[in-house]
Amino acid sequence: MPTKILMPALSPTMTEGTLASWKVKEGxxxxxxxxxxxxxxxKATMEVEAVDEGKIAKILIPAGTENVxxxxxxxxxxxxxxxxxxxxAFIAANKNAAPKAAAPAAAASTQSSAPSTSGFxxxxxxxxxxxxxxxxxxxxxxxxxHLDLSKVEGTGPHGRIxxxxxxxxxxxxxxxxxxxxxxAAAPAAxxxxxxxxxDLLSIKYKEEKVTPVRKVIAQRLTESKQTVPHFYLNIGVNxxxxxxxxxxxxxxxxxxxxxxxxxxxxxxxxxxxxxVPAANASWNGNSILFYETADxxxxxxxxxxxxxxxxxxxxxxxxxxxxxxxxxxxxRAKENKLKPTEFQGGTFSLSNLGMFGIKQFDAxxxxxxxxxxxxxxxxxxxxxxxxxxxxxxxxxxxxxxxHRVVDGAVGxxxxxxxxxxxxxxxxxxx
Numbered sequence: 001m002p003t004k005i006l007m008p009a010l011s012p013t014m015t016e017g018t019l020a021s022w023k024v025k026e027g028x029x030x031x032x033x034x035x036x037x038x039x040x041x042x043k044a045t046m047e048v049e050a051v052d053e054g055k056i057a058k059i060l061i062p063a064g065t066e067n068v069x070x071x072x073x074x075x076x077x078x079x080x081x082x083x084x085x086x087x088x089a090f091i092a093a094n095k096n097a098a099p100k101a102a103a104p105a106a107a108a109s110t111q112s113s114a115p116s117t118s119g120f121x122x123x124x125x126x127x128x129x130x131x132x133x134x135x136x137x138x139x140x141x142x143x144x145x146h147l148d149l150s151k152v153e154g155t156g157p158h159g160r161i162x163x164x165x166x167x168x169x170x171x172x173x174x175x176x177x178x179x180x181x182x183x184a185a186a187p188a189a190x191x192x193x194x195x196x197x198x199d200l201l202s203i204k205y206k207e208e209k210v211t212p213v214r215k216v217i218a219q220r221l222t223e224s225k226q227t228v229p230h231f232y233l234n235i236g237v238n239x240x241x242x243x244x245x246x247x248x249x250x251x252x253x254x255x256x257x258x259x260x261x262x263x264x265x266x267x268x269x270x271x272x273x274x275x276v277p278a279a280n281a282s283w284n285g286n287s288i289l290f291y292e293t294a295d296x297x298x299x300x301x302x303x304x305x306x307x308x309x310x311x312x313x314x315x316x317x318x319x320x321x322x323x324x325x326x327x328x329x330x331x332r333a334k335e336n337k338l339k340p341t342e343f344q345g346g347t348f349s350l351s352n353l354g355m356f357g358i359k360q361f362d363a364x365x366x367x368x369x370x371x372x373x374x375x376x377x378x379x380x381x382x383x384x385x386x387x388x389x390x391x392x393x394x395x396x397x398x399x400x401x402x403h404r405v406v407d408g409a410v411g412x413x414x415x416x417x418x419x420x421x422x423x424x425x426x427x428x429x430x
Contacts, residue, residue: 011340297346
């Protein structure tokens with residue numbers, strides 16, 4: 001009997017993805033473990049390996065197809081000796097079968113902060129409830145615009161409501177806002193259309209399609225700035241002792257590893273969170289989560305957009321371990337080879353632009369985290385010490401804080417603890 005190759009769920013919250021490319025073609029013989037396709041989610045592009053051996057009899061979903069639901073039949077595999085004539089009948093019997101719900105265990109978990117993959121709508125005054133299938137991003141957009149999803153027609157697989165459906169309903173003003181007038185549901189003006197303006201003024205440009213990663217970055221950061229009450233704290237740190245210790249440790253390593261300033265900052269950020277645990281927290285509506293470990297999300301620029309691989313339990317790891325792990329994560333992030341568990345989660349974020357010469361900046365909080373630290377370049381600066389002017393290498397650290405979670409005094413206490421660790425860095429080697 002032919003074997004089904006289904007659209008895989010590459011993370012607990014994934015419900016659909018883009019079949020970016022096929023690494024095999026019809027007629028190819030494959031073995032278990034061979035990479036057969038690349039799947040693009042809203043977070044990254046990941047390779048999919050074959051589970052069974054056989055010959056690719058039919059590819060049903062072409063490369064580049066977007067919004068492919070999890071468990072959709074995407075190809076058919078024939079084992080050695082199987083009759084190719086049975087393929088079409090097998091496809092006919094299975095192609096139109098509704099995909100099973102993805103990752104039901106994740107939906108039941110009380111620890112998951114991901115949006116639900118489905119909504120519900122009432123069919124009149126009775127108690128009967130009809131399930132409405134909707135993608136997580138579409139549901140979030142609808143909630144932001146106060147749209148009634150029961151009034152939105154889904155065009156995705158099996159009537160699923162997609163992001164495009166919600167955007168179309170918002171533009172048309174045809175969806176009914178919950179508990180308010182249609183005027184209240186109208187989105188805020190976003191300014192002139194860039195493409196229309198460029199065409200009108202004959203400005204030359206090259207248009208590139210927005211990647212799923214870039215779409216998520218735009219949506220999440222917009223949501224963060226609009227819904228999270230940010231405030232900012234700044235402190236200057238004398239990193240001359242840190243630079244001296246780094247040079248000593250690298251000399252001692254004799255080429256086995258090479259510490260960066262960022263590696264040492266990661267460790268200091270984590271240890272400071274253990275000293276001030278109230279800063280290692282997230283807003284959760286009716287409660288606040290205080291994390292027991294310091295899982296540091298480190299911003300890494302990639303060709304497709306920003307991603308934040310995580311150094312988990314950084315407070316427990318040596319500088320050597322952090323350095324080696326960070327190099328590996330950063331390299332695989334740029335190659336789109338990170339596993340979802342390596343960039344989803346995290347309790348506190350770090351963004352360092354010092355290597356680009358940026359002296360100071362404010363970062364946008366990465367929800368649901370409560371804080372993000374923005375680090376600038378160290379710069380030789382005159383300071384007054386014991387009544388005398390000296391030259392020191394000063395590095396600016398700006399802390400962006402969710403005021404619902406962390407008060408000003410707690411944020412200040414955290415920065416003071418971080419400053420002490422960076423200026424007396426021997427504790428980082430313990």
